[in-house]
Amino acid sequence: MNIPDHIQNLISKYEQGLLSATEKKELDNWYHSFDDQQTVVSDVPQGSEDELAERMAVRLQESLAADEERLEPTGVPARKWRTPAAAALIFILLSGVIYYFIQLDNTAAQQPLVLSAPVPAGDVAPGGNKAILTLDDGSVIVLDSAHNGILGEQGDVDVKKLDNGLIAYQNQDGNIPAAEEKIFYNTISTPRGGEYQVTLSDGTKVWLNAASSIRFPTAFRGADRQVQITGEVYFEVAHNETQPFKVTAGKSAIEVLGTHFNVNAYDDEVQVRTSLLEGSVKIAVIDQPDQQQMKILKPGQQARMTRSGRISVVNNIDTEEIMAWKNGLFVFKSTDLRSIMRQIARWYDIDIEYKDNVGMQFTGQITRNNNVSKVLEMLELTEEVKFRVAGKKVIVAR
Structure with a gap:
């Protein structure tokens, strides 16, 4: 049995406090679908979490046996990777699974049991749900520490932080804003090490990666x-x-009616990439205005715009990687x-x-929920590159 990607995503979302009640139920049902009753947390005596971890590791190892969870450099035989990468993935998944289900089943405990160790000295914790909301008047709200409920009013629109930690813009009393009313503009920005999700007033859902921002009107008119x-x-x-x-985004102007797409427009990338x-x-x-460079994308295509404004289209993109x-x-x-x-x-x-000059390529995957040391250890298994963490700096050498 393979562990579905969406289950791995649910575990990651739980650790970030992003699971909805429906998603928690789905994760709970998946866990209890293991027919080995010894893996049920409520059957484990207090103090035997290590035994639980060992049994869960065995079950996860069996589940991952058929998966391609390894990280290997292009051209390097896979046998150098399989065991370390699988072990690392089991550790990654296991820490989230154990944390979730012990916290779920030991409801009588005054303090939830967290098995994940603190970040060691010389390591760096992963990013999380962090963002800043800048209102039209310039006032700033730190979203990750803001209370749930209405954070502010922008004209006839309420800015709400929902129970799942997300932000939504909702018209008051369901009224459609009049075209002549003042337009308020807000900006949500994530720092390095942050990500966030917002639902705009028209129902559009937006996910921001680290070091990203979106500026938008609180209500769409015109x-x-x-x-x-x-x-x-x-x-x-x-x-x-x-x-x-x-x-x-940069020099790119993207127009849609209703669709799902990703835009990568980081300043330190050579192209703005729009993937449909x-x-x-x-x-x-x-x-x-002559529109000579205009392109229309179909699903599975990516538009790449250089800083000078040249557009090319790539077919059959890898949406899993994107x-x-x-x-x-x-x-x-x-x-x-x-x-x-x-x-x-x-x-x-x-x-x-x-x-040193490093030009090698890598193929594989690993969760973003790890400390940075775990990701770097995976890359070091190639024996082609070495890393040293010095505070908030990573030094790369051959």
């Missing part, structure tokens, strides 16, 4: 719905044929090390220093 982004953002746009949804999962999007260059960040994973498929380290730097809020 002929279209316009937002501006930086960094990496995934959209599930609410369909509205009469009001196209437009995204500005479903629906249709139109890509154009800002301030080029959407890995949203699913709580690092997924590398013949990915060069410098690109990998840029992702690591954003998620762990660290700086990278290169002592």
Whole structure:
């Protein structure tokens, strides 16, 4: 039996406090689907968590046997990776599973039992659910520490923090804002080491990766719905044929009616990449009225725009790799090390220093829920590269 990707994602979301009641029930049902009654946490006497961990590790090892959970450099035989990578993945998953189910079943305990160890000295914890909301008047709300409920009012729109930690913009009393009313603009930004999700007033769902931002009106009025982004953002746009949804990212102007797509527009990447999962999007260059560079994407295509404004289209993209960040994973498929380290730097809020020229590529995956040392250890198994963590800096050498 393989552990489904969405179950791994649920475990990651639980540790970040993002699970809804429905998702918690699904995770609970999955756990209790193990027919080995010895794995049920409520049957384990107090103080025998180590025995539970050992039994769960055996079960997870069996489940992972058929999986491709390994991390290997392109061209290096897989046999060097299989055992260490599988063991690391079991440890990653196990820490989340044990934490969740012991906390779930020991409801009588005054303090929840957390088996995950504190971050050791010389290591760096992973990122989490962190963001800052800047209101139209310039006031700032730290979302990860804000209370649930209404955070503020922007005209006739309530800004709410929901019980699952997400942010939603809701029209008061369900009224449609009048076109002549003042438009309020808000910005949600994530730091390095942060991610966040927001539902806009039209129902569009937005996920922000680390070091990203979105500026948007609290209510969409007029002929279209316009937002501006930086960094990496995934959209599930609410369909509205009469009001196209437009995204500005660098020089890219993206227009949709209702669709799912990801935009990677980090300043330290050489291209703005727009990847379409479903629906249709139109890509154009800002301030080029002749539209000579305009492209229309189909699902499974990616538009790549250079800083000078040239657009190319790539077919048959790997959506698993592109959407890995949203699913709580690092997924590398013949990915060069410098690109990998840029992702690591954003998620762990660290700086990278290169002592040697490194040009190797890697293929594999690992959860983003680890301390940085675990990710680096996976890469070091190639024996092609070495890392040293010095405070908030990672030094890379051959």
